[in-house]
Amino acid sequence: MKPERGIGVEDSRLRCIEDHIEALRQLLEGCFDGVEQLPLAEGLNRRLAVDIHAPVSLPMFHNSQMDGYAVASSETRNSQRFTVAEPVPAGHASPDHQPGTAVPVMTGAMLPSGADAVVPIELADPHHFLPVGTATTVRLPPNISAGQFVRSEGSDIRERELALGAGQILGPAQLGLAAALGVASVTARRRPRTLLLSTGDEVVPPGDVLAAGQIYDANTTILGASLEEAGVDVLVREISADSVPSFLATLDAVVAEADVDIIITTGGISAGAYEVVRQALDVRGVSFVSVNMQPGGPQAIGRYAGVPFVGFPGNPVSAWVSFEILLRPVLWDLGVAVQARHRRAAVLTEPLDSPRGKHQFRRALLEGGSVRPLGGPGSHLLRAMSDANALIHIPPPVERLETGDTVEVLLTGTERGGDHSE
Incomplete structure (x- = not known):
């Protein structure tokens, strides 16, 4: 050749x-x-190669959002006194709801079939659970709304719905969703x-x-x-x-x-x-x-x-x-990298010169909306690179920038400053 x-x-x-x-x-x-098949534990920061559709619904069954009593909401329109049934702990099957009863349920517990609402324990009288067999009745507020404090089956995602799309980067949240769906391995880009x-x-x-x-x-x-x-x-x-x-x-x-x-x-x-x-x-x-x-x-x-x-x-x-x-x-x-760089505008804190006809990149510290150049243009200045979290773009034909000018920066690290409140 x-x-x-x-x-x-x-x-x-x-x-x-x-x-x-x-x-x-x-x-x-x-x-x-x-592509390659990976155990879920090895999927962090990998690109998904094929779609994952939900093999089950989430939640998989109606369950309680609170510690409290599961009831049929329609019964609370006519009565406030209910017979206390056997409790349903989380992780156990629930029997059918019997009319006139209130079923003690813990957060995450399966709702009895026929119950459609949960009354938080603090709204009940007494407002604490008593040992099984010691309390025969409980008083509940009237007119409870259907669906109150209930996590409905499939309210998060339904079976066969697209859960994770091909090309998506698998972070902790995505791996957590896959785990909750029972997915044990993923097909990822090599x-x-x-x-x-x-x-x-x-x-x-x-x-x-x-x-x-x-x-x-x-x-x-x-x-x-x-x-x-x-x-x-x-x-x-x-x-x-x-x-x-x-x-x-x-x-x-x-x-x-x-x-x-x-x-x-x-x-x-x-x-x-x-x-x-x-x-x-x-x-x-x-x-x-x-x-x-x-x-x-x-x-x-x-x-x-x-x-x-x-x-x-x-x-x-x-x-x-x-x-x-x-x-x-x-x-x-090309779908290889799992971390993108982002550009944004910032205000320059000091003047800069750039050689004629060159697109210069200057190491800098981006703090909030301001960017401060670090070190000089020399390509041997490693400390400035270590301290920097951004690169200032100075494209041709620009040869001089003044304090207060707006410049484009490429964020290469963690941005400092700004509002990080929750």
Whole structure:
């Protein structure tokens, strides 16, 4: 196959963000098909692959909403004194209601057939339950309404009704509904499998001893956590030296041994003298492009050994911003990601400058309706990334923003401030 010509960073043409996102979508579309059956306990944060229809109704039977007495409401129009019947505890079958009786029921207990209302114990006289056999009658208020304090069968969901739709993300509430319906397992979208490879002679795993000029590798941790958070399994996390043979050997070994759906690398894709990823893959059909964004301009996209390949820059912030702006939205659109990012407007607390012609993303703290930039634009500033919960969009042709200007922000963490009252 003839290698596809890449657009190098030295080329004056820049790919717009939207075009690169579309290229990633086309590259990855259809790559993450497949489903798997999971026990309910393993379904958290998975995407449901098929509809679940209710196998039973909820509630499954008429039951009491309160501790009290079950009665036939029509009888309370003519009498206030009722014979106390045998109590019905929760979890036990209920006998038929006998005329003229009031049946002690606990919350959740099945209503006797023929009873259609519950009188709370505090409205009865006496207003507390007495030991079985010690109270023969109880006085109740008159004119009780039918359905009072009764949870009707099927009032939540009826049998065969759609309970959970395909594509829905299974959180605690959705899993709880499935459990209440007696569903023991779910058919979920398979999580994509990823090889994550960081490159560079200078990077070593955290905890290792650093030699002169070396730094700890943050990229595999940052991107690995981001991918896992988004719903992607990171099967292999590797560091490759700045050697084409070593880099290719690592790739080949993983592709041969592990069934991966996507390869993601960081570093080695710019125009420097030791850009190992570019040197190894530029002649193998991978395109190296410059996207109109800062940080995160250099990008790589293509296939290696038939597997979709995505290359991010080596600076940790650039790699993280690349994932958030370019790859995460594609994973969401393709039904892979289980966590979306949301954009909103906010008021800038201080002025900002942006380079001409670039779409800049600045780390920031969003608090209520205001957003405060953190650190500078440098792609090495990890503390600012750690403290931030948002990215400020500064699209071209904007080169200057003033205090009080309204900007668009992408929320990347938990928003602070605002009204969180219940």
